[in-house]
Every structure is written in C-alpha cells, then in structure tokens.
Amino acid sequence: MEAIREAIRIERLSKTFGNxxxxxxxxxxxxxxxxxxxxxxxxxxxxxxxxxxxxGFTAADAQPSRIEILGRPIQQNGRIVRxxxxxxxxxxxxxxxxxxxxxxxxxxxVLIGALSRLSWWRRLxxxxxxxxxxxxxxxxxxxxxxxxxxxxxANLSGGxxxxxxxxxxxxxxxxxxxxxxxxxxxxxESSRRVMDMLRxxxxxxxxxxxxxxxxxxxxxxxxxxxxxxxxxxxxxDGPSTALTxxxxxxxxxxxxxxxxxxxxxxxxxxxxxxDDKSVAIQxxxxxxxxxxxxxxxxxxxxx
Ligand SMILES: Nc1ncnc2c1ncn2[C@@H]1O[C@H](COP(=O)(O)OP(=O)(O)OP(=O)(O)O)[C@@H](O)[C@H]1O
Ligand SMILES: [Mg+2]
Numbered sequence: 001m002e003a004i005r006e007a008i009r010i011e012r013l014s015k016t017f018g019n020x021x022x023x024x025x026x027x028x029x030x031x032x033x034x035x036x037x038x039x040x041x042x043x044x045x046x047x048x049x050x051x052x053x054x055x056g057f058t059a060a061d062a063q064p065s066r067i068e069i070l071g072r073p074i075q076q077n078g079r080i081v082r083x084x085x086x087x088x089x090x091x092x093x094x095x096x097x098x099x100x101x102x103x104x105x106x107x108x109x110v111l112i113g114a115l116s117r118l119s120w121w122r123r124l125x126x127x128x129x130x131x132x133x134x135x136x137x138x139x140x141x142x143x144x145x146x147x148x149x150x151x152x153x154a155n156l157s158g159g160x161x162x163x164x165x166x167x168x169x170x171x172x173x174x175x176x177x178x179x180x181x182x183x184x185x186x187x188x189e190s191s192r193r194v195m196d197m198l199r200x201x202x203x204x205x206x207x208x209x210x211x212x213x214x215x216x217x218x219x220x221x222x223x224x225x226x227x228x229x230x231x232x233x234x235x236x237d238g239p240s241t242a243l244t245x246x247x248x249x250x251x252x253x254x255x256x257x258x259x260x261x262x263x264x265x266x267x268x269x270x271x272x273x274x275d276d277k278s279v280a281i282q283x284x285x286x287x288x289x290x291x292x293x294x295x296x297x298x299x300x301x302x303x
Contacts, residue, residue, distance in 0.1 A: 005071035007033045007176050007208035008054055012065045015049060015058070015232075023049050024060075025232045031210060033070075033175070036202040038219030038240060039212040041229035042252065047212040050229070051178050054210070055091055056084040070175060092169025092207070094179040099165040102154035106145065106164050109153050110136045113172035132171070139167035143197050159190025166197050170205065177201060179211040183218070195222050216243055 008031040015024040024046050031037055039047050052058040053075070054067055062078035074080065074087045081087070092113070093099075100109045114132045140146045143163040148156055156164065162182050169177050179198065183191035199222055201207045213219050219226050220240045228236035228243075228251055235251045236243070 005033075006030045006068065007035070007070055008210065009066070009068040009071075010054070011067075012063075013050075013053060013067060014061045014063065014065065015046075015053065016061050023232050024053070027232075027234055029227065029234065029237070031208060033208050034202070034206050035225060036199065036209040036223050037211070038223035038226040039210060039229065040214070040216060040219055040226055041212075044231075045229040046232040047229060048180050049232075051180050051210070051212060055093065055178055056080045056088060089172065090175045092166070092172055092174035092177045094162060094165040094169070094177060094182045096181040096184045097158070097161075100153035100156075100161050102152065104153055105150050106140065106153050106156060107133070107136055107149040109164055110140060110149075110168045110171050113168035113170070113174075136167070136171050139170040140164070142170065142200075143167045144193070157190065159186050159194055162186070162190075162194045163197055166194075166201060169207070170201065174207065176208045176210070179209065181212050181214065184214060191218070198222070216248065219243070 008029065010027055010029040013024055013027040014022065016022045027050065039050065041047050049058065053060055054069070056067075056074040059075055059080050060067070060078050064077055066076050067074050069087050070090055072083075072087050074084060100106075101112070104112075111132060114135070137146060137149060140149050143166050145156070145160050145163050145167070148160060148164075153161065153164065165182075166177070177198065182198070183194050186194065195218060198209055198211060202209045209223075211223065216226075220243060223240050225238065226236065226240040226243055227234060230252060236247070
C-alpha cells in the first residue's frame with residue numbers, strides 16, 4: 001500500500017522581496033491530510049505570503065527549496081512548476097474579501113469551482129450540466145445559504161460570502177482549503193459560523209485546512225495545531241492548547257501588544273528560560289497526533 005502523503009510539505013522556503021527584505025526565512029513545515037491548522041502572527045509576519053507560496057501564486061527565492069501539495073511539487077528552487085493549475089485544483093481558497101464575482105449569482109460563483117472539471121465547450125458557453133448544478137445546490141445548502149443561490153453575490157453579507165467560497169471549494173472537490181483571515185472583517189457571530197463551517201469541511205469532508213487568524217482564542221478553539229510566525233520565522237508549531245498568554249508573550253515579546261488583548265499581553269512572563277536555543281513542549285491531548293508536530297519553539301529575541 002502506498003504511504004499517505006503529506007497534504008502540504010514545505011522545505012527550506014525563504015522569500016526576499018525586491019526591496020531586499022526577507023519576509024520568510026527558512027520555513028520547514030508539514031501538514032498531514034485531515035489536519036486543521038491555524039497560522040497566527042502579527043501583521044506583517046508573513047502569513048499571507050506563506051499562503052501565497054503554498055498556492056503557487058508567488059515564487060520563493062532562487063535557492064534550493066520545495067513545496068509539495070499532496071506529494072506533487074507546486075514549486076521548487078524558486079520556480080513554479082508548469083502544471084501549477086492542475087495542482088491547484090486540489091486547493092480551495094478563501095480570502096478576507098474579494099472571494100466572489102459580485103455581479104454573478106451565488107450559484108454561478110459556486111459553479112466556477114467546477115470549471116476545471118468541465119469540458120472546454122461547456123466552459124465557453126457557460127452551460128453547466130445538471131449534475132454540477134445539483135452538486136452546487138447541495139454545497140450551498142450544506143453551508144447554510146441555499147436560499148440565496150439565485151441572488152447576486154454582492155447582496156450577501158460578508159459571512160455568507162465566505163460560506164459561498166467554502167461551498168465553491170466543495171464543488172471543486174478540493175482536498176485542501178487555504179483560508180487567509182477569512183473572518184477578519186466579520187462580526188463575532190458570522191465569524192463563528194464561518195469557522196464552524198470550516199470545521200465541518202475538515203471533519204465531515206476530510207479537507208485539510210490551513211487558516212490564518214488574528215484571534216488566538218479562535219485558533220485554540222477550532223484548530224488542534226497552531227503554527228506561529230514572527231518576522232517570517234516559525235517560532236512555534238504545536239498543539240494550540242500550549243498557547244498560553246505567557247507563552248505568547250514569550251514568543252512575541254512586546255510585539256504581542258499589537259495584536260493580542262491587553263489582558264493576554266499583560267500576562268506574567270513564561271517560566272521557560274529565555275536563553276535556551278529551543279524549548280520542548282509536551283503535547284497536551286494530542287498524543288495520537290504528536291508525531292505530526294515539530295516542536296520548534298525558538299527564542300523570540302533572536303530576530
Ligand atoms: N509583493 C510584495 N513586495 C514587497 N513586500 C511585500 C510584498 N508582499 C508582502 N510584502 C511584505 O512582506 C511582509 C509580510 O507580509 P504579509 O502580507 O505576508 O503579512 P501578514 O502576516 O499576512 O500580515 P497581515 O496580518 O497584515 O495580513 C510585510 O512586511 C509586507 O510588507
Ligand atoms: Mg495577511
């Protein structure tokens with residue numbers, strides 16, 4: 001039997017933009033199929049840039065590196081592979097905004113997810129077979145917005161639009177969802193609905209989810225594992241339950257104030273020694289998944 005491949009595998013990824021600023025630094029990550037992983041970090045820490053590299057929208061620095069999606073390289077050594085489109089079929093995208101084509105109906109937006117599977121003439125004529133329509137209605141119903149199928153996308157609330165984007169990922173038969181701050185512009189109730197839906201896709205459809213978030217509490221509630229970035233480096237990768245306010249303060253120092261609650265940022269210092277090169281953290285209730293985690297907790301002050 002063939003071994004199960006990682007959903008996402010990243011080796012030695014670094015990115016320097018034209019202005020000479022290194023935005024991602026030597027990132028090594030593996031995400032197993034079926035995981036739901038949060039990506040956290042202050043504004044500018046590199047979350048969106050990392051997600052864009054995984055999706056093959058941005059090429060890494062021209063030096064040895066590799067990103068694989070379900071065992072297939074999407075970029076290597078700073079070059080996006082030629083088959084990028086076919087690899088992207090496995091990935092559903094949800095962004096903070098601009099997920100849908102406003103002037104099209106919700107249903108058509110969701111059907112766009114099926115386009116890569118349709119024949120060229122159907123794509124040209126915009127005719128979708130009944131089977132695809134049924135699939136799209138089922139997906140919209142599943143995410144709780146079936147009654148809005150025939151409205152223009154522009155008429156949906158932000159949270160409903162995000163759920164339509166998730167329906168599109170279902171119709172596309174994506175295996176992985178990359179969500180970049182999908183709840184950043186939503187009120188708490190809509191945020192919760194979108195996160196509930198992401199969790200449903202993860203649990204019931206076995207989609208692998210990597211979601212960037214600003215709110216650590218949401219990461220802890222919904223994602224068993226969190227990857228924390230600071231200035232382009234992975235400073236923590238482990239069970240979300242380990243992310244105590246004290247640890248966050250240790251990881252982010254005064255930067256934590258920017259993006260954590262006052263209360264969290266004011267927590268007492270962590271007891272771990274600051275001068276160690278790395279600190280091992282025991283997984284809490286994640287024993288079965290412990291092999292998935294590389295406990296790489298680096299001192300925050302090396303940046
Ligand atoms: N195309 C680009 N050219 C130059 N610099 C860029 C480019 N894209 C991103 N950056 C820089 O890379 C850094 C990381 O940006 P990124 O958008 O990945 O951060 P983020 O963690 O997603 O932040 P936020 O929480 O605000 O969304 C920032 O300093 C940003 O200015
Ligand atoms: Mg971002």
